[in-house]
Amino acid sequence: xxxQRMKARxxxxxAFSLLEVVIxxxxxxMLAAIAIPRFGAGTRHSEESALKKDLDILRTAMExxxxxxxxxxxxxxxxxxxxxxxxxxxxxxxxTLHIYGPYIHxxxxxxxxxxxxxxxxxxxxxxxxxxxxxxxNGEIRANTLSGENDQNGRAFxxx
Numbered sequence: 001x002x003x004q005r006m007k008a009r010x011x012x013x014x015a016f017s018l019l020e021v022v023i024x025x026x027x028x029x030m031l032a033a034i035a036i037p038r039f040g041a042g043t044r045h046s047e048e049s050a051l052k053k054d055l056d057i058l059r060t061a062m063e064x065x066x067x068x069x070x071x072x073x074x075x076x077x078x079x080x081x082x083x084x085x086x087x088x089x090x091x092x093x094x095x096t097l098h099i100y101g102p103y104i105h106x107x108x109x110x111x112x113x114x115x116x117x118x119x120x121x122x123x124x125x126x127x128x129x130x131x132x133x134x135x136x137n138g139e140i141r142a143n144t145l146s147g148e149n150d151q152n153g154r155a156f157x158x159x
Contacts, residue, residue: 048150050111051142055159058121058131061103062138068100073138077121080104107131112156113144132157 058080065074069088074080082090083098091098107119110130118130125132125143133140144156 045151047112048156051156051159054108054111055140055142057104057108058140059138062140064103065101066138073135074103075135077107081106110142110144112142113148115143115145118143 061080062073065079065084066072069084069086072088075088078090079088080101080103082092082102083094084090084100085097086100089098107121107130109117109119115125115130118128120126120128121131121133121140122129122143123133123135129143131140132143142156142159146155148156150156
């Protein structure tokens with residue numbers, strides 16, 4: 001007779017038991033435990049890829065500067081970001097003397113480590129410094145702390 005009553009009331013649904021709810025929650029928790037670490041690894045991998053890309057951009061800009069300035073590398077950020085003459089003097093606008101550059105539109109922000117987000121280039125760590133440059137040799141690296149490594153254990157500063 002109970003079945004007849006249920007059929008007679010089509011709008012009334014049967015509720016889930018506590019055991020069914022617990023099983024569904026356990027399954028969702030197991031799936032989350034598997035998926036969440038994979039998302040974290042994806043984020044870390046994308047930051048490492050961004051670091052490699054940004055270093056490539058900065059190093060290419062420095063090489064282009066050197067090609068147009070008879071082998072001399074830039075000695076500061078402005079020489080990469082602005083127009084320059086053959087002696088390296090800069091101007092925000094091109095003119096008859098300042099015919100070279102700019103080699104890069106902006107300095108990318110550091111994508112990894114405790115200094116993440118910094119954009120300035122300097123010869124040593126300091127406020128806002130995201131990149132360390134050895135200007136005379138045309139070298140640039142990430143301004144990261146000792147122990148800040150990629151997923152393979154390689155120091156970001158060694159990229």
